[in-house]
Amino acid sequence: NAGVTQTPKFQVLKTGQSMTLQCAQDMNHEYMSWYRQDPGMGLRLIHYSVGAGITDQGEVPNGYNVSRSTTEDFPLRLLSAAPSQTSVYFCASSPAGGLQPQHFGDGTRLSIL
């Protein structure tokens, strides 16, 4: 089982560039979410989705967009990259009704120069 797959694993961007972090899950999970993890801080929720066509903001949504056109995919878009967005990004999924993310991907390590 692939679980939650994130691509790319590493990326370096210049300030002002845009890019999309990909996330796909093969468990038919309704809930998907994006977190960022920074040194000395806990994981913080960026955006989440409770099903195709439904998304909502988390704790730190500014500078990021999401959409959920299929159950399997939940891409995260950086509109205009800033150094403050240098982080490790994790995508997660869980079945409907869950209170917490159950399966995480292995992350995308993003550096903004």
Next chain:
Amino acid sequence: EDQVTQSPEALRLQEGESSSLNCSYTVSGLRGLFWYRQDPGKGPEFLFTLYSAGEEKEKERLKATLTKKESFLHITAPKPEDSATYLCALNRGGSNYKLTFGKGTLLTVNP
């Protein structure tokens, strides 16, 4: 504001030396407290959910407990493969899926 504080920040044990990790919290209307394990370069791996004070969950050498103010992750006779960062998170009433995470405890178990 919800607060989750994990201690210690780092813990070094000898193989077989039992100990506990602490997660203290302040929240109104706790709906669930969760423990995850995170290996270097990997995403967190879900371990336990605790819903109410007095509840306990076990998995191999790990046991999680919950009181009204804190949760403990007890590690009995740890092995080097238990080395990881352990994360605590909580979900409060009113919003599914919005978790507050602690900063984690880095556990190192020496052979």
